[in-house]
Amino acid sequence: xxxxxxxxxxxxxxxxxxxxxxxxxxxxxxxxxxxxxxxxxxxxxxxxxxxxxxxxxxxxxxxxxxxxxxxxxxxxxxxxxxxxxxxxxxxxxxxxxxxxxxxxxxxxxxxxxxxxxxxxxxxxxxxxxxxxxxxxxxxxxxxxxxxxxxxxxxxxxxxxxxxxxxxxxxxxxxxxxxxxxxxxxxxxxxxxxxxxxxxxxxxxxxxxxxxxxxxxxxxxxxxxxxxxxxxxxxxxxxxxxxxxxxxxxxxxxxxxxxxxxxxxxxxxxxxxxxxxxxxxxxxxxxxxxxxxxxxxxxxxxxxxxxxxxxxxxxxxxxxxxxxxxxxxxxxxxxxxxxxxxxxxxxxxxxxxxxxxxxxxxxxxxxxxxxxxxxxxxxxxxxxxxxxxxxxxxxxxxxxxxxxxxxxxxxxxxxxx
Ligand code: HDL
Ligand code: ZN
Numbered sequence: 001x002x003x004x005x006x007x008x009x010x011x012x013x014x015x016x017x018x019x020x021x022x023x024x025x026x027x028x029x030x031x032x033x034x035x036x037x038x039x040x041x042x043x044x045x046x047x048x049x050x051x052x053x054x055x056x057x058x059x060x061x062x063x064x065x066x067x068x069x070x071x072x073x074x075x076x077x078x079x080x081x082x083x084x085x086x087x088x089x090x091x092x093x094x095x096x097x098x099x100x101x102x103x104x105x106x107x108x109x110x111x112x113x114x115x116x117x118x119x120x121x122x123x124x125x126x127x128x129x130x131x132x133x134x135x136x137x138x139x140x141x142x143x144x145x146x147x148x149x150x151x152x153x154x155x156x157x158x159x160x161x162x163x164x165x166x167x168x169x170x171x172x173x174x175x176x177x178x179x180x181x182x183x184x185x186x187x188x189x190x191x192x193x194x195x196x197x198x199x200x201x202x203x204x205x206x207x208x209x210x211x212x213x214x215x216x217x218x219x220x221x222x223x224x225x226x227x228x229x230x231x232x233x234x235x236x237x238x239x240x241x242x243x244x245x246x247x248x249x250x251x252x253x254x255x256x257x258x259x260x261x262x263x264x265x266x267x268x269x270x271x272x273x274x275x276x277x278x279x280x281x282x283x284x285x286x287x288x289x290x291x292x293x294x295x296x297x298x299x300x301x302x303x304x305x306x307x308x309x310x311x312x313x314x315x316x317x318x319x320x321x322x323x324x325x326x327x328x329x330x331x332x333x334x335x336x337x338x339x340x341x342x343x344x345x346x347x348x349x350x351x352x353x354x355x356x357x358x359x360x361x362x363x364x365x366x367x368x369x370x371x372x373x374x375x376x377x378x379x380x381x382x383x384x385x386x387x388x389x390x391x392x393x394x395x396x397x398x399x400x401x402x403x404x405x406x407x408x409x410x411x412x413x414x415x416x
């Protein structure tokens with residue numbers, strides 16, 4: 001006789017496994033963007049997380065690594081992290097999960113893995129990754145100031161429903177000075193003076209880009225030093241441009257805060273670190289703009305509890321993901337338990353942040369198993385109260401946690 005809880009656990013595993021994911025933040029691209037879409041084992045192994053880990057074992061000058069070819073870099077990382085050391089880190093384990101799911105020779109030589117993967121064309125590989133990861137749609141990070149990407153939006157964009165656009169605003173909010181000339185060249189009457197004309201033209205720019213892309217939200221990655229409000233360019237453009245457009249179009253403004261940029265420039269993209277966010281900035285934005293929707297993910301573990309409390313106070317705030325340095329089993333487990341206990345299913349436990357297409361496979365395989373484990377414990381507690389948990393509730397919750405809560409938030413409109 002199997003117990004009710006054993007049946008529950010089987011139903012949770014099945015629901016989480018069978019529910020397709022809407023991945024709300026990634027760095028992958030629709031195939032029409034060409035080599036902006038990174039995929040394959042050499043890209044997987046030279047992911048900046050593994051670069052940082054590799055340099056812990058070598059005194060090699062950074063420049064010597066950067067002078068290598070992509071293949072040589074991958075060979076060096078594989079030799080260091082997988083042969084000379086045991087690949088126990090989450091980034092290394094992720095590579096191996098991808099290879100296992102693809103049927104590649106895990107533990108084999110890198111050349112044998114490369115040879116195995118030659119069987120897929122680019123299009124077949126995209127299909128294979130979405131099939132194995134069971135991701136239904138992935139939201140992109142679309143930077144209007146990336147000239148290579150912008151050219152495709154201008155001509156050559158071919159929509160693929162699996163890739164959902166999102167407008168990235170770092171070029172406006174963090175690097176405005178650098179991009180003024182580009183905006184002028186594109187026909188926007190803006191100036192560094194940040195006068196009314198500039199604000200109006202920046203609003204027009206945002207609406208043009210959102211319309212061109214069909215962006216589902218506007219996002220920005222802000223440093224740990226970000227404060228709102230203050231007398232910075234960022235605050236002024238947020239107040240005069242981003243918030244009015246987000247409210248008028250009813251699309252969320254996604255705040256990703258806490259990066260301490262380039263603490264070690266020699267590591268390039270791997271050189272960023274983490275700092276604690278001033279949670280009051282989130283509080284003020286949500287409190288002062290009750291009709292505007294905000295998404296938020298913070299990079300510091302120390303911010304996670306107060307971010308959950310903020311979400312309890314402000315219904316126009318949806319918190320999401322275990323971002324970057326938090327995307328490790330021990331912390332995903334801790335954050336998902338805390339969020340379920342404080343917010344129920346009104347939160348988004350995970351996004352992949354996949355930068356290489358293949359990563360969808362491991363980031364979701366690993367996170368699905370943690371989300372399932374946490375749900376089982378929570379349901380067991382619920383069943384101990386005598387609540388008659390039903391399978392349709394388990395399936396409903398799996399749908400909400402794996403993208404449904406995000407999708408419902410996109411549709412929400414706050415009138416007052
Ligand atoms: O700013 C971001 O969206 C971050 O996710 C960065 O891209 C970071 O380099 C990253 O890839 N984190 O996972
Ligand atoms: Zn990201």
